[in-house]
Amino acid sequence: MKNDKTLLMNILAIVFLALLAYFIYAVATSSDVGINLMDDNVVENRVADRYLNKNVLDENSQYEWGGKAEDSAANIVTAVLADYRLFDTSLEVIVLFVTVMGFGLVLPDERRKIKESTQLLFNWLPILMTFMLLVGGYMFINGHLSPGGGFPAGAIISTAILVGILAGKQTVSHHTLKIVEAVAGISIFSLATLGFILKGSFFINFLEGGNIGDVFSAGLIPILYTLVAFKVSAELSGVYLEFYKGGEEHDHA
Amino acid sequence: MTMLNIFLLSSTSLIFIGLYGVLTRKNIVKILLSLNIIETGINLLLVAFGYVENGEVPILTSSESLKNIVNMVDPVPQALVLTSIVIGLGTTAFALGLTIRYYKTHGTLSIDASDEEEVMLNE
Numbered sequence: 001m002k003n004d005k006t007l008l009m010n011i012l013a014i015v016f017l018a019l020l021a022y023f024i025y026a027v028a029t030s031s032d033v034g035i036n037l038m039d040d041n042v043v044e045n046r047v048a049d050r051y052l053n054k055n056v057l058d059e060n061s062q063y064e065w066g067g068k069a070e071d072s073a074a075n076i077v078t079a080v081l082a083d084y085r086l087f088d089t090s091l092e093v094i095v096l097f098v099t100v101m102g103f104g105l106v107l108p109d110e111r112r113k114i115k116e117s118t119q120l121l122f123n124w125l126p127i128l129m130t131f132m133l134l135v136g137g138y139m140f141i142n143g144h145l146s147p148g149g150g151f152p153a154g155a156i157i158s159t160a161i162l163v164g165i166l167a168g169k170q171t172v173s174h175h176t177l178k179i180v181e182a183v184a185g186i187s188i189f190s191l192a193t194l195g196f197i198l199k200g201s202f203f204i205n206f207l208e209g210g211n212i213g214d215v216f217s218a219g220l221i222p223i224l225y226t227l228v229a230f231k232v233s234a235e236l237s238g239v240y241l242e243f244y245k246g247g248e249e250h251d252h253a
Numbered sequence: 254m255t256m257l258n259i260f261l262l263s264s265t266s267l268i269f270i271g272l273y274g275v276l277t278r279k280n281i282v283k284i285l286l287s288l289n290i291i292e293t294g295i296n297l298l299l300v301a302f303g304y305v306e307n308g309e310v311p312i313l314t315s316s317e318s319l320k321n322i323v324n325m326v327d328p329v330p331q332a333l334v335l336t337s338i339v340i341g342l343g344t345t346a347f348a349l350g351l352t353i354r355y356y357k358t359h360g361t362l363s364i365d366a367s368d369e370e371e372v373m374l375n376e
Contacts, residue, residue, distance in 0.1 A: 074312055074313040074314070075311070075312045075313075076311040076312065076313070076325070076328040077311055077312075077328045077331045077332050077335070079328075080328050080329055080331075080332040081332040081335060081336075085332060088336060089336065092336050092339055092340060095339075095340055095343060096339055096340070096342070096343045098343075099343030099344060099346060099347045100343065100346065100347075102347050102350070103346050103347050103349075103350040104350075106347070106350045106351050106353075106354050107350045107353060107354065108353060108354055108357045145312075146312065147310075147312070149335075151335060151338075151339050212313060232339075239346055
């Protein structure tokens with residue numbers, strides 16, 4: 001039975017790789033409209049040209065402060081990260097997920113109990129955690145307006161959970177973290193697919209409205225950053241919790 | 254000396270300090286620390302490439318800032334560096350996990366322990 005399963009997995013892997021190779025070949029040799037990889041292309045046909053020649057200083061330009069500048073973020077770094085280069089960012093989240101999973105795999109299976117801490121840290125824990133969660137929450141909500149964003153916010157939120165462990169209290173279980181991570185990851189790619197269904201391209205920013213500089217602006221970017229923050233915080237908290245016994249939830253997780 | 258030169262000088266010196274550590278240290282944790290120093294240097298180098306003299310933060314804060322868009326520093330290297338920091342975090346965590354396993358196997362953190370094949374055979 002086990003051999004059948006591995007055979008099936010091998011066949012599935014080969015089929016998947018063959019499909020991938022076919023699509024790469026099809027894209028490379030396609031003669032449809034648009035850019036063909038194998039042709040000698042002029043720069044004007046490339047997408048980059050549209051960005052390079054965009055003139056925001058022109059009088060006819062529709063990009064203005066408080067206007068709907070291509071539904072993007074006031075923080076240009078965020079616009080690059082979570083809009084123009086969203087493929088890169090989403091795969092980066094996957095890379096983080098894979099390394100954290102590998103961390104759990106290579107770690108020797110020797111978990112220690114969460115120790116009691118001093119009274120001082122234990123009593124201060126709620127106040128500390130409140131502030132950390134506030135800063136983290138502010139960061140991912142304002143990621144498109146100010147420096148910060150999903151990744152640092154996730155790190156800060158996971159630090160709050162680490163402080164909880166140091167104070168002798170496990171605030172979230174391993175199981176909850178896994179559910180949060182899975183839901184956030186699935187939501188990111190569902191939104192991407194939704195963009196494909198609604199507007200015809202993967203990861204397109206299909207929400208409109210809002211003025212630049214407002215909290216409710218930049219379309220999908222705050223939503224995606226919130227999801228990224230939850231996913232990153234769940235992954236990093238998983239790293240800390242990997243060292244400790246997590247109660248009963250861990251056994252059948 | 255311009256600001257860009259200072260950035261380039263400090264980033265290359267960070268890279269070489271890290272390389273020196275990687276080449277000379279025997280302790281795995283110290284090697285990983287040196288690798289992280291190299292990473293910091295490279296990140297600084299990437300950000301320095303996007304630096305504009307007397308540049309501004311690439312954040313739109315008012316309608317005047319849209320007129321100043323030419324003076325802003327290049328946001329693309331910054332976004333790339335954010336990616337590289339996160340990947341660096343993941344690889345460092347993975348490497349430290351491997352280090353813990355190495356310590357369990359060899360009983361030491363020195364890279365000399367894995368030189369001899371007997372250590373693996375005696376296990």
